[in-house]
Amino acid sequence: MENLVRKRSVCFILPGLNRLTVRSQPWRYVAETAVQLYRAGYWVTILSESGPHALTGYNGVRVRSLRSVKQPFWQRNNKLHQTIAALKPDVLVWVVGLTDFLYQDYRAWSSLPQVGLFPYPMYSAREAFGLGLGRLAAQRSFFWHHVLGALFPRPWLRTRAARLGLNVYVTHTEITRWALYSLVQPVPVRVIRPGVDSVWLNEKIQPNGLRARLGLNSEDFVVLYFDSPSSSRGLSVLMEALAHTRQQSPHLKMVALNRRYLEETHTASQSLENLARQKGLADAVRFVEGVLEPETLVALARMSDLAALPYELLTVDVPLPLLEALALRKPVLTSRMGALPELTSLGRIYLTEPGDPESVARALLEAQNQSAAGWSCASSPVRNWEAVGREWAKFVQSL
Numbered sequence: 001m002e003n004l005v006r007k008r009s010v011c012f013i014l015p016g017l018n019r020l021t022v023r024s025q026p027w028r029y030v031a032e033t034a035v036q037l038y039r040a041g042y043w044v045t046i047l048s049e050s051g052p053h054a055l056t057g058y059n060g061v062r063v064r065s066l067r068s069v070k071q072p073f074w075q076r077n078n079k080l081h082q083t084i085a086a087l088k089p090d091v092l093v094w095v096v097g098l099t100d101f102l103y104q105d106y107r108a109w110s111s112l113p114q115v116g117l118f119p120y121p122m123y124s125a126r127e128a129f130g131l132g133l134g135r136l137a138a139q140r141s142f143f144w145h146h147v148l149g150a151l152f153p154r155p156w157l158r159t160r161a162a163r164l165g166l167n168v169y170v171t172h173t174e175i176t177r178w179a180l181y182s183l184v185q186p187v188p189v190r191v192i193r194p195g196v197d198s199v200w201l202n203e204k205i206q207p208n209g210l211r212a213r214l215g216l217n218s219e220d221f222v223v224l225y226f227d228s229p230s231s232s233r234g235l236s237v238l239m240e241a242l243a244h245t246r247q248q249s250p251h252l253k254m255v256a257l258n259r260r261y262l263e264e265t266h267t268a269s270q271s272l273e274n275l276a277r278q279k280g281l282a283d284a285v286r287f288v289e290g291v292l293e294p295e296t297l298v299a300l301a302r303m304s305d306l307a308a309l310p311y312e313l314l315t316v317d318v319p320l321p322l323l324e325a326l327a328l329r330k331p332v333l334t335s336r337m338g339a340l341p342e343l344t345s346l347g348r349i350y351l352t353e354p355g356d357p358e359s360v361a362r363a364l365l366e367a368q369n370q371s372a373a374g375w376s377c378a379s380s381p382v383r384n385w386e387a388v389g390r391e392w393a394k395f396v397q398s399l
Contacts, residue, residue, distance in 0.1 A: 008090035008396050009043035013069050015049035019055055025316040026119035029194050029356045036389020045087055073105035091396055093117055098149030101157050107165035113399035116166040121314045121338035122179040123150045131190045158183050169296040172317040173339035194318050195388040199294045200327040207303035214286050219251050221368045225302035226257040227321045234310035236273055241360035243279040249368060257288040301328055308333040312355045327382035333363050
């Protein structure tokens with residue numbers, strides 16, 4: 001009977017998607033969701049901007065590139081209107097952030113179910129200014145997407161939200177769900193959390209001597225960092241914290257795997273290696289560079305005793321490396337910011353203050369001390385992208 005129900009066609013409108021961003025959030029979430037819907041028999045298209053790195057497709061899903069996929073209230077985007085009219089989708093999914101509330105207007109498509117996918121944290125004005133002007137100046141894209149909207153009065157944002165024309169919103173966490181609902185009510189908001197690649201759930205992948213090859217022994221408590229070397233991700237804070245713990249815990253070691261996103265260069269990695277030498281950590285930190293096969297990355301993560309991701313800025317609601325570590329049932333150290341405290345329901349998580357090396361150092365020592373007691377989870381608390389796709393399929397059919 002289920003096969004007799006007509007599956008709706010879906011069009012995702014996703015600014016910034018290209019071959020450099022497709023592996024990082026929030027583009028990864030949309031791309032993988034679209035792929036899973038496509039494999040389930042849905043007709044799926046992604047609209048994004050044109051450019052030198054534009055995609056024409058992704059694992060079977062069509063990607064159409066336009067000059068702009070924005071629809072400001074003061075000017076009609078004719079090409080966007082023409083493209084959507086030609087596609088004739090049953091459902092439109094717009095990826096939006098708080099700044100989009102200031103100027104976007106989707107009411108021209110009010111005859112269709114329209115979903116606002118909100119994959120970002122919601123900063124308050126106080127939290128935004130608390131990040132510091134210097135940090136915000138260095139992260140202009142972050143300021144535009146996450147902070148600018150937070151600076152406007154909430155009553156004005158509620159007025160603008162009522163004029164967007166969206167019928168329902170999707171977030172990645174309950175914390176963001178309720179924060180967003182305070183602005184968009186009575187429009188409903190639901191949570192569809194991200195997934196991970198199935199390789200992270202494969203119990204057959206084991207370290208097989210990786211510790212020895214990295215010059216580590218069984219007495220070492222190995223901390224793994226496996227995210228971008230960008231300054232906002234907290235690797236320098238982690239190394240500062242490691243330096244604080246050296247006298248108390250000489251067996252505390254770190255493996256830093258720099259997963260570059262976008263067009264990040266080797267400059268950030270080189271400065272971090274210089275910092276390690278300056279702090280006397282040359283013998284305590286192992287830097288792993290280059291592109292690793294997924295199985296090798298999983299084996300490296302499984303080898304570690306703790307995944308440490310002390311973010312200073314949070315650009316997405318749920319960073320994928322956190323979920324990947326939790327999928328392996330590893331203890332995780334991360335920052336007390338945004339919706340990250342919500343993830344404590346998924347495993348053992350040590351929360352630290354953003355940008356505070358002493359807070360991170362205390363958590364490192366606590367994690368090391370508690371490791372002797374052991375901790376295990378019968379099954380992974382994290383799901384794969386196939387499960388995310390099934391939830392989206394039910395959601396789309398319910399609209």
